[in-house]
Amino acid sequence: MTPTAVLLSLSYLVSAVLFILCLRGLSGPQTARRGLFLGELGMLIAVVATLLHKEVVSYEWILAGLLLGSTIGVAISATIPMTKMPERIALSHSFGGLATGLVGIAEYMREGEHLSAFKMGALGFETFLGLLTFTGSIMAFGKLQGFISGAPITWKGQNVANIGLFFGSLVAIGLLVVRPELHVVFFGIAAVGLALGVMAVLPIGGADMPVVISLLNSYAGLAACATGFALGSQILIISGALDGSSGLLLSMLMSKAINRSFANVLFGAFGTSLTPGAAGAPQLTKAYNEATIEDAGAVLKASQSVIFVPGYGMAVSQAQHAVRDLAAALERRGVDVKYAIHPVAGRMPGHMNVLLAEANVSYDKLFDLDDINDDFARTDAVVIVGANDVVNPAAKKDKTSPIYGMPVFNVEQARSVLVLKRSMNPGFSGVENELFFAPNTMMVLGDAKKTLLALIGELKEG
Amino acid sequence: MSGEWIFNLYVFVLATFVGYQVIARVPPLLHTPLMSGTNAISGISLVASLIAAGSHHHLSQILGFIAVTCATINVVGGFLITDRMLRMFRRKPDAKPAPLSQDRQGKP
Numbered sequence: 001m002t003p004t005a006v007l008l009s010l011s012y013l014v015s016a017v018l019f020i021l022c023l024r025g026l027s028g029p030q031t032a033r034r035g036l037f038l039g040e041l042g043m044l045i046a047v048v049a050t051l052l053h054k055e056v057v058s059y060e061w062i063l064a065g066l067l068l069g070s071t072i073g074v075a076i077s078a079t080i081p082m083t084k085m086p087e088r089i090a091l092s093h094s095f096g097g098l099a100t101g102l103v104g105i106a107e108y109m110r111e112g113e114h115l116s117a118f119k120m121g122a123l124g125f126e127t128f129l130g131l132l133t134f135t136g137s138i139m140a141f142g143k144l145q146g147f148i149s150g151a152p153i154t155w156k157g158q159n160v161a162n163i164g165l166f167f168g169s170l171v172a173i174g175l176l177v178v179r180p181e182l183h184v185v186f187f188g189i190a191a192v193g194l195a196l197g198v199m200a201v202l203p204i205g206g207a208d209m210p211v212v213i214s215l216l217n218s219y220a221g222l223a224a225c226a227t228g229f230a231l232g233s234q235i236l237i238i239s240g241a242l243d244g245s246s247g248l249l250l251s252m253l254m255s256k257a258i259n260r261s262f263a264n265v266l267f268g269a270f271g272t273s274l275t276p277g278a279a280g281a282p283q284l285t286k287a288y289n290e291a292t293i294e295d296a297g298a299v300l301k302a303s304q305s306v307i308f309v310p311g312y313g314m315a316v317s318q319a320q321h322a323v324r325d326l327a328a329a330l331e332r333r334g335v336d337v338k339y340a341i342h343p344v345a346g347r348m349p350g351h352m353n354v355l356l357a358e359a360n361v362s363y364d365k366l367f368d369l370d371d372i373n374d375d376f377a378r379t380d381a382v383v384i385v386g387a388n389d390v391v392n393p394a395a396k397k398d399k400t401s402p403i404y405g406m407p408v409f410n411v412e413q414a415r416s417v418l419v420l421k422r423s424m425n426p427g428f429s430g431v432e433n434e435l436f437f438a439p440n441t442m443m444v445l446g447d448a449k450k451t452l453l454a455l456i457g458e459l460k461e462g
Numbered sequence: 463m464s465g466e467w468i469f470n471l472y473v474f475v476l477a478t479f480v481g482y483q484v485i486a487r488v489p490p491l492l493h494t495p496l497m498s499g500t501n502a503i504s505g506i507s508l509v510a511s512l513i514a515a516g517s518h519h520h521l522s523q524i525l526g527f528i529a530v531t532c533a534t535i536n537v538v539g540g541f542l543i544t545d546r547m548l549r550m551f552r553r554k555p556d557a558k559p560a561p562l563s564q565d566r567q568g569k570p
Contacts (some may be wrong), residue, residue: 039499217501
């Protein structure tokens with residue numbers, strides 16, 4: 001090894017340690033920012049060291065890419081509102097996937113025919129997975145952004161087709177290992193990766209997005225790992241493994257939170273997602289208590305303890321600041337306020353936590369499912385802001401319900417439940433929620449933000 | 463040469479194991495920053511993109527340029543936005559009658 005190569009390897013080792021310390025810092029909000037700084041330092045070391053690599057001989061394209069990427073990166077991160085975090089994450093997964101896919105193609109064009117069998121296999125896998133992540137994440141982004149319907153798009157035989165394409169690609173990668181000079185096979189794999197990303201994500205409904213985003217995160221990491229194997233670069237293997245295991249762990253947590261086995265999410269979620277309308281036409285004939293702002297305000301005035309349950313609806317109507325203001329108004333009256341956060345509330349893991357943090361809610365008032373579920377029985381009022389499935393008692397009782405077995409909040413045990421909802425229509429999942437028809441539930445229909453602001457006014461008057 | 467992939471497999475398995483252990487300790491509170499932070503870290507594919515963009519091969523340079531751009535967006539944007547998020551996570555002593563004792567803890 002030349003001295004430069006040794007220096008390069010040692011720099012990467014330092015980077016890898018710093019990346020692990022970065023993730024270690026994320027185990028608590030107090031240490032998180034310092035941890036992130038270590039991660040940034042690790043990245044800087046890795047990039048500077050790479051510029052010394054013996055294969056790097058020209059710098060014009062590198063500089064252009066670094067400048068353009070930094071400009072776009074800074075612009076996006078400085079301007080994007082927190083409610084758009086799921087979209088940004090989906091988009092960044094697609095950038096990551098595209099980068100690894102293109103690196104795979106570039107590597108194949110440069111020295112495809114001289115690679116060892118193992119490296120050729122890794123290269124094929126990298127290109128396939130990278131491009132799959134690219135289009136899959138674009139689809140997820142489209143669904144979140146709304147330019148592709150958030151409802152599941154299904155067609156006949158899609159599972160068979162998807163699984164067939166997947167195993168077909170594995171066979172093709174095997175063929176490439178034996179005959180690396182077959183350019184057609186290589187670009188065929190790339191094309192199938194692009195197509196499969198689209199076909200695998202289209203059938204998934206908006207409410208399953210937390211699982212999909214975590215899974216794409218994991219794929220992006222695996223693609224980076226495969227790059228590491230193809231190039232013989234340990235730093236890529238380590239960073240990819242960290243990213244991949246993070247995505248894997250999050251997907252497992254998310255799938256547990258919607259009561260699907262991990263295998264079902266990996267292979268079955270693509271297609272067996274809840275069929276809309278399967279639960280029958282909405283029965284609008286059933287009686288429910290529709291409350292005015294005055295009624296709801298009276299309930300809150302009479303309460304000593306209130307728990308807020310936010311859902312995707314809070315993100316849609318950007319109501320997090322109004323929620324915080326109502327909570328503050330209640331606290332000024334001496335009311336005990338908490339927030340109950342379900343793991344799959346919103347469109348990505350931790351979505352609600354970030355929004356409430358943005359609205360300046362202290363994080364020690366945010367509680368997970370297991371930590372708060374026994375408190376509902378002792379609570380005077382629950383305010384549900386745009387959440388639906390996570391408070392549906394059918395998940396506990398009704399074996400025919402598509403969401404049966406999913407862990408949900410015991411909100412119906414509270415003395416009164418205020419549901420802030422746009423209308424009585426069931427959401428995309430089409431699952432009827434009997435909570436809305438319970439005698440101790442009051443439906444306050446309308447835009448959540450407007451309702452919350454009106455309630456704050458109501459509290460001030462009394 | 464033949465031993466290299468075994469060696470890399472060791473690295474992969476051990477890194478996955480460490481990653482899993484470390485990430486299992488991240489509370490749900492920080493799951494979005496975790497995802498956006500690991501996303502920035504996986505922008506390390508920038509390293510591979512740099513090699514592609516800095517080579518002699520013309521097509522490789524073009525593809526590498528696009529890859530460098532995409533990976534840099536993730537690295538720069540990922541770290542910046544994660545930091546922006548983490549800055550928001552604060553415990554506020556508001557309305558609680560304990561700010562004095564907290565101040566004392568802050569100063570050794």
